[in-house]
Amino acid sequence: MKEKIGVYICHCGGNISDYVKVEELSKMFHEEDNVVVSKDVMFACADSNQKEMIQDIQEFGLDSIVVCSCSPKLHLHTFKNVAERAGLNPSNYVQVNIREQCSWAHSDQPHEATVKAAGLIRAGINRVSYSESLEPIDISVKNTALVLGAGVAGMKAAIDLARSGTEVFIIEKDYFVGGRVAQKETLFPTETNAKQLVTSLYQEMKKYNNISLFAGASIEKVSGSLGNFNIDVKVKPRYLSPNANPQMVKQAMDECTVTSADPFNFGFKSRKAIYKNYPDAWPDVPVVIPELLENEIDYKEKFKTIFNFNEPEQILSLVAGSVLVTTGFNHYEPKEGEYGYKTIDNVITLPELNTLMELNPKQLVYNNKQVKSVAFIYCVGSRQTKGDNKYCSRQCCTSTIHTSLQLKEKYKDIQTYHLYRDIRTYGKQELMYEASSKQGDLYFKYEEKEMPVVEKVDNSTIVKVKDYLTAKMPLEIEADLVVLVTGMVPREDSAQISEFLKIPMGSDRFFNEIHPKLKPVETVIKGVYIGGACQGPKNISESVQSSMSGASKIVALLKRGTVSVDPIIARVDSDICTWCGKCAEVCDYTAIREIEVDDKRVAGVNKAVCTGCGICAPVCPVNAIEIAQYTDHEIESMIDGFLFEVDIKEGEVIQNDQHEEDESTGMKEYPQIWKEILAGIQERNTIPEIIQNTGINGDLVTYHLMTMNKYGIVSPDGMDAKEEYYYYKVKN
Amino acid sequence: MEQNKKSPKILVFSTDKISDPGIDQAGLRKIHYNPSVYVISLPCSSGIKPKWILHALENGFDGVFIAADGHECSFSSRCADHTNTIVETSQVLMKERNINPKRIRMAALCSVCAEPFANHMENFSKILMGLEEIPA
Ligand SMILES: Cc1cc2nc3c(=O)[nH]c(=O)nc-3n(C[C@H](O)[C@H](O)[C@H](O)COP(=O)(O)OP(=O)(O)OC[C@H]3O[C@@H](n4cnc5c(N)ncnc54)[C@H](O)[C@@H]3O)c2cc1C
Ligand code: SF4
Numbered sequence: 001m002k003e004k005i006g007v008y009i010c011h012c013g014g015n016i017s018d019y020v021k022v023e024e025l026s027k028m029f030h031e032e033d034n035v036v037v038s039k040d041v042m043f044a045c046a047d048s049n050q051k052e053m054i055q056d057i058q059e060f061g062l063d064s065i066v067v068c069s070c071s072p073k074l075h076l077h078t079f080k081n082v083a084e085r086a087g088l089n090p091s092n093y094v095q096v097n098i099r100e101q102c103s104w105a106h107s108d109q110p111h112e113a114t115v116k117a118a119g120l121i122r123a124g125i126n127r128v129s130y131s132e133s134l135e136p137i138d139i140s141v142k143n144t145a146l147v148l149g150a151g152v153a154g155m156k157a158a159i160d161l162a163r164s165g166t167e168v169f170i171i172e173k174d175y176f177v178g179g180r181v182a183q184k185e186t187l188f189p190t191e192t193n194a195k196q197l198v199t200s201l202y203q204e205m206k207k208y209n210n211i212s213l214f215a216g217a218s219i220e221k222v223s224g225s226l227g228n229f230n231i232d233v234k235v236k237p238r239y240l241s242p243n244a245n246p247q248m249v250k251q252a253m254d255e256c257t258v259t260s261a262d263p264f265n266f267g268f269k270s271r272k273a274i275y276k277n278y279p280d281a282w283p284d285v286p287v288v289i290p291e292l293l294e295n296e297i298d299y300k301e302k303f304k305t306i307f308n309f310n311e312p313e314q315i316l317s318l319v320a321g322s323v324l325v326t327t328g329f330n331h332y333e334p335k336e337g338e339y340g341y342k343t344i345d346n347v348i349t350l351p352e353l354n355t356l357m358e359l360n361p362k363q364l365v366y367n368n369k370q371v372k373s374v375a376f377i378y379c380v381g382s383r384q385t386k387g388d389n390k391y392c393s394r395q396c397c398t399s400t401i402h403t404s405l406q407l408k409e410k411y412k413d414i415q416t417y418h419l420y421r422d423i424r425t426y427g428k429q430e431l432m433y434e435a436s437s438k439q440g441d442l443y444f445k446y447e448e449k450e451m452p453v454v455e456k457v458d459n460s461t462i463v464k465v466k467d468y469l470t471a472k473m474p475l476e477i478e479a480d481l482v483v484l485v486t487g488m489v490p491r492e493d494s495a496q497i498s499e500f501l502k503i504p505m506g507s508d509r510f511f512n513e514i515h516p517k518l519k520p521v522e523t524v525i526k527g528v529y530i531g532g533a534c535q536g537p538k539n540i541s542e543s544v545q546s547s548m549s550g551a552s553k554i555v556a557l558l559k560r561g562t563v564s565v566d567p568i569i570a571r572v573d574s575d576i577c578t579w580c581g582k583c584a585e586v587c588d589y590t591a592i593r594e595i596e597v598d599d600k601r602v603a604g605v606n607k608a609v610c611t612g613c614g615i616c617a618p619v620c621p622v623n624a625i626e627i628a629q630y631t632d633h634e635i636e637s638m639i640d641g642f643l644f645e646v647d648i649k650e651g652e653v654i655q656n657d658q659h660e661e662d663e664s665t666g667m668k669e670y671p672q673i674w675k676e677i678l679a680g681i682q683e684r685n686t687i688p689e690i691i692q693n694t695g696i697n698g699d700l701v702t703y704h705l706m707t708m709n710k711y712g713i714v715s716p717d718g719m720d721a722k723e724e725y726y727y728y729k730v731k732n
Numbered sequence: 733m734e735q736n737k738k739s740p741k742i743l744v745f746s747t748d749k750i751s752d753p754g755i756d757q758a759g760l761r762k763i764h765y766n767p768s769v770y771v772i773s774l775p776c777s778s779g780i781k782p783k784w785i786l787h788a789l790e791n792g793f794d795g796v797f798i799a800a801d802g803h804e805c806s807f808s809s810r811c812a813d814h815t816n817t818i819v820e821t822s823q824v825l826m827k828e829r830n831i832n833p834k835r836i837r838m839a840a841l842c843s844v845c846a847e848p849f850a851n852h853m854e855n856f857s858k859i860l861m862g863l864e865e866i867p868a
């Protein structure tokens with residue numbers, strides 16, 4: 001039992017103390033026998049208070065602490081760290097939520113809120129008095145990472161991991177590596193040849209014998225956890241004999257006459273029944289489509305030594321200490337009729353135009369007609385205030401302008417028209433915008449409420465737009481080709497990957513990191529990281545930055561050969577256990593096995609595998625199992641604490657007009673400090689500007705903004721010109 | 733006693749990843765509910781011991797509400813079944829002690845279930861107010 005408890009009750013700058021009498025409570029708990037320190041503090045999370053807590057712990061020799069403030073979702077780790085910094089085992093700390101679950105929830109009944117807070121705090125004190133110092137459990141791990149997706153993000157990460165000595169399995173769903181980049185010809189901003197970039201990454205990967213690539217592969221099943229993920233991977237057959245003579249293979253490719261539409265080239269080309277995505281695609285092993293060859297008896301006979309039509313699917317069982325997801329994105333596919341897509345013959349998308357340009361080195365020809373004018377319509381499938389994709393796809397403005405520069409360079413005599421909403425060529429990409437304007441590209445600004453319309457008039461395609469740059473002047477532009485600047489969307493199989501690895505998706509259906517600034521590549525699942533465009537729209541440099549940062553996290557995690565995991569797991573009292581096996585039956589992780597302790601057969605828990613879910617505990621007929629930190633003592637003493645009778649006088653109800661309903665937002669009004677910060681945000685101020693204008697302490701501004709961001713009250717909205725600070729906007 | 737009749741004491745077993753955020757959100761959005769509701773957060777709703785439920789009901793709580801993870805549970809696909817078994821086992825024990833089985837209630841709550849949580853608390857409070865007192 002703990003005897004020197006420190007209790008800290010937070011005002012949260014009024015968020016709590018406007019309703020709950022925190023001062024009175026802190027005095028009340030000061031009287032308790034085992035409470036040595038009981039304080040009310042303005043902001044428990046503020047640096048100054050953290051320092052004071054550390055001093056208290058050291059000075060009074062506190063053996064445990066209770067912080068009564070906001071939801072543990074926000075600051076559990078903050079205070080665990082405080083405990084640790086003061087030399088106190090962090091499991092001797094309990095967080096009591098008297099804000100979200102008390103002062104805010106019961107702001108209509110301040111007296112009852114104070115009574116409830118007393119019970120909650122009492123329960124926290126009871127719980128902490130039973131707390132034990134738990135030591136993290138070290139698990140030995142294989143220094144192996146599984147990278148899912150061999151686009152640029154995945155390949156670059158695989159190389160970094162391998163270089164640091166980690167063994168890498170890289171799983172690519174397609175038969176060839178490179179992802180979306182392989183579909184392009186020239187890349188902004190460096191004018192690098194995209195296919196050469198893919199080749200060089202692939203060649204670099206090949207230098208490491210600790211990288212195993214599985215192409216044409218997908219994951220089928222995932223079990224286990226950090227340090228020991230067990231992953232079943234299905235590898236599809238290529239129907240090519242392993243000993244096929246390369247010359248014969250080449251000849252077979254040349255002589256093959258059956259073809260089908262080629263999705264890699266958006267159907268602008270057809271592909272043969274034995275194909276590669278493009279001549280230099282890697283790995284340099286073609287794929288056979290047996291269905292297409294069904295009737296090609298002679299052909300199959302001629303090349304029978306190279307085919308293996310009976311090649312089965314393979315299932316591999318891999319073990320990896322950590323997983324990096326780099327599954328990338330899909331192109332937005334316009335709906336039929338959206339700006340005439342699929343209903344008017346010369347309306348295509350930007351990625352389709354890029355492929356068309358690659359296939360037409362000399363003259364841009366579409367539908368057998370030379371293209372002399374191109375009208376781009378920006379933001380198609382992005383920034384839909386009413387649709388699903390509310391976000392900006394980030395790279396398409398630049399990509400379009402880059403394409404426009406190339407059109408001029410490659411085909412000379414061509415006019416482009418740009419129908420945009422805002423041009424977002426941030427950073428150095430702005431230079432391309434300037435170059436495009438200088439070369440005579442014409443820009444017209446439209447607004448979402450008056451979108452351009454594409455129409456076929458006789459034989460011409462006309463784009464009608466109201467140009468907001470010239471007082472909404474209605475314009476009609478005739479174009480040989482209308483190009484829809486389609487954005488980036490999550491892949492269709494994201495939900496499946498999310499299910500396999502239990503990583504969450506955001507409302508935009510891209511995978512979610514824990515925190516965009518503080519934990520940008522970590523997911524809530526320990527040992528699973530995300531990188532590249534599967535997190536949200538990114539250009540190559542941003543994609544690679546995030547995947548490399550994921551790789552370095554993994555290296556740091558695995559390199560010691562052991563990983564520390566949470567000690568909050570099941571334990572069995574071997575004196576009581578009778579090895580009935582009921583606990584083992586319900587454990588989905590097969591963490592429980594029969595073991596022998598002092599000649600007695602009992603249940604034993606595998607510490608590396610146990611997740612601490614607690615499912616085994618209620619099924620034990622003799623109550624021999626408990627979960628650390630959720631023991632009978634802890635839970636039952638909390639229940640007693642809630643029921644603790646307090647004698648708090650019903651004072652005047654704290655009432656002021658600050659807390660009245662604000663009908664327009666459907667919420668009660670925010671605390672004063674939030675209002676001040678929000679006012680700054682509405683003025684489009686950055687954090688330093690808000691600090692300067694309001695005089696509020698910098699840490700507090702950041703902290704409250706993070707809280708508001710976490711609860712969806714504000715969201716990041718671009719960066720300042722120097723790309724140092726985020727702007728935020730107020731969400732509805 | 734009069735006071736007790738007004739707002740029955742409810743113990744909620746919630747889970748830290750799934751229903752806790754929903755309950756927190758009710759507070760954030762100032763959706764009010766009975767202030768005699770107290771929440772214990774666990775990793776998974778299938779880890780609640782019937783013994784704890786009995787402890788609460790025998791010591792002053794009027795009802796126990798389980799915010800079940802159901803299909804959203806990240807630990808077990810059988811979570812709904814496990815939690816159900818816990819409720820059934822508890823109800824058997826409750827009957828033996830003459831405690832009305834209606835004093836335990838279970839519903840699936842998700843991480844954005846703010847209004848549903850407040851509604852559940854209101855309905856459950858009403859039900860509890862209509863029940864005979866728990867025998868001492
Ligand atoms: C039209 C257009 C033009 C662009 N041009 C440029 C440019 O010029 N310069 C620039 O910097 N950026 C450009 N970009 C952005 C660039 O395409 C991305 O930044 C980049 O492709 C992201 O790389 P990635 O590896 O994250 O994703 P991807 O390129 O999408 O690669 C993901 C890989 O993962 C594989 N995969 C997916 N799911 C699974 C699964 N379940 N299992 C196994 N494997 C899976 C995919 O097959 C793919 O190979 C452009 C984007 C668009 C839309
Ligand atoms: S980058 Fe440009 S075209 Fe793409 S969604 Fe954003 S504003 Fe629209």
Ligand code: SF4
Pocket residue numbers: 572576577578579580581582583584602603619620621622623624625
């Ligand atoms: S259920 Fe209880 S008694 Fe049975 S094996 Fe498990 S711990 Fe032992």
Ligand code: SF4
Pocket residue numbers: 569570586587588589590591592605609610611612613614615616617627
């Ligand atoms: S707590 Fe019990 S059921 Fe859950 S993983 Fe551990 S041993 Fe298995």
